[in-house]
Amino acid sequence: MAAERRTSASPTLDRPATAGPEPPTAGYDPGFLAVPVGTPSLDPSIKDTAVRLDGSEVLPYTHFSLALSKPRRFAIWVAWNIDGGALKKLSRAGLDFVTDPRVPAEDQVDNDLYKGGSANRLDRGHIARRADLCWGPLPEAQRANKDSFFYTNITPQMDDFNQSRRNGLWGRLEDAVFEDVDVDDLKVSVFGGPVFQEDDRVFRGVQIPRAFWKIIAFMDQGTCKAKAFLLAQNLVLPESLDLDEFRVFQVKVTEIQKEAHISFPAAMTDADTLVVPQSLGERQPLESQADIDWG
Template identity: 55%
Template sequence: MKQDPATTASKRMGSHPHFLTTIIDLPTPATEIAEDLLQLDGSPVIDYTHFSLALSRSRKFARWVGWNIDGAHMQLLPRTGINFTTDPRIPAEDQAGNDLYANNRLDRGHLARRADLTWGPDTEAAQANKDSFTFTNITPQMEDFNQSRQAGIWGRLENALYEDVEIDDLRASVFAGPVLRDEDQRYRGYQLPSEYWKIILFEQDGLLTARAFLLTQNLDQLQVLMALDEFRVYQVTVTEVEERTGLVFPGSVHDADDLVLNQSGARSPIGETSEIAW
């Protein structure tokens, strides 16, 4: 008998706090954000294959997405034939769907990277591949987003980590999401985020390291063609991410954020992945 997709999806294993040697709990929201999170089966955490997220009911985008990467068991799977889809467990009116993206220059941008999720046994990797195209894991990005030099760095952060750092067991955990502000630009009944954040966690010789990044995206291209270099990637602290998002990360993540950044003046954006301080 064919399984109901909602029932099948509800049994999937999401982001796991014990994936690394150090326990990494999920972020907790400030009170006003907590009240805005969609509840599924009494929980604000929605699980998919290899990733979990919390969804803003007012904005219809994820507040955060958390996922695990098992580089030793990664599979290169095609995206051919996989369509973007709403989550059948969640009311359609609580998700930003095709009505936002049709007939404009907005791309459907993955928060949890598809390439990060396709690991494990064949059926598991294939399900993660499909799950990554759920609209709850998608946010609007300008069509030039992935072509710009700075945004290209954003998409290569995890790759740069694996290229530059000897990671224990080739395993990493990531949190990411949009910065949702009251003043975000309105379009088709939605407010479009103009900044994104990401925190990458990995272990070297059993010691956890956390590195945080912020992407500032100019969305004025919906009205006026702007230069591609309006995209900027900055290396920031976990505390700065908290201040921008209203999320609180566990003590283990703060303890692992040992990078000392220059806070006294203007900081330069990252121009090449070689400039990242791991």
């Protein structure tokens, strides 16, 4: 399925002609919390692989921004803000997954990966959750709802991914911080993305990520805190699309930086006070929300 790839070391994003409207440019707000939290920078090893828009590696949408990998065609990272006091409950009815008209089609994984009905067990999974983005004045929340369906915010997940007990915890992390912590102003900033590994299996010409990460930043009684999580899953492809096992771990922000080849501002690393064993193999996966250390 994969289209022929361009090999330029420093890709520049040209705006292709399109009949549809372009996404808005508000994007992730680094000043959303009382302590400014900027977006991550790409390590030199991958910096030249990012798709660029007007010279920038950051693509803005409503309430979120992301950096897109040209060789992998998925987001390297996605950053989004959640205003828990202004959330709107909006339907997804009538909204379709679409490619971003600002990004060349060959730089995005589109619906071709997911075709095939019940014979194809891959689903389209949001990195920035749709429900997280639907806040603010109604027109703004509606635009964020629509923007969440751009393929640049999507990665493949197994069809039973959302039925798993442990993934249920993964999907509730943002909700859990509001339930378990007295979050200042009911505002959090979240970062997430896939972990790209050289041995990720190929399906329909696309390397399928089998691990994901997420970091939640928030203010707790005037103190900035950052909590990082890693979801490791094992996909067997292409012979069969079976989910062998995946586990959710609480990790250090510095570990996410290493896995994702990115660097966060000092505000993020300074806000992470988690103490963990040196080896990931020595840790127990999270079994329930009660296992999360928000302190």
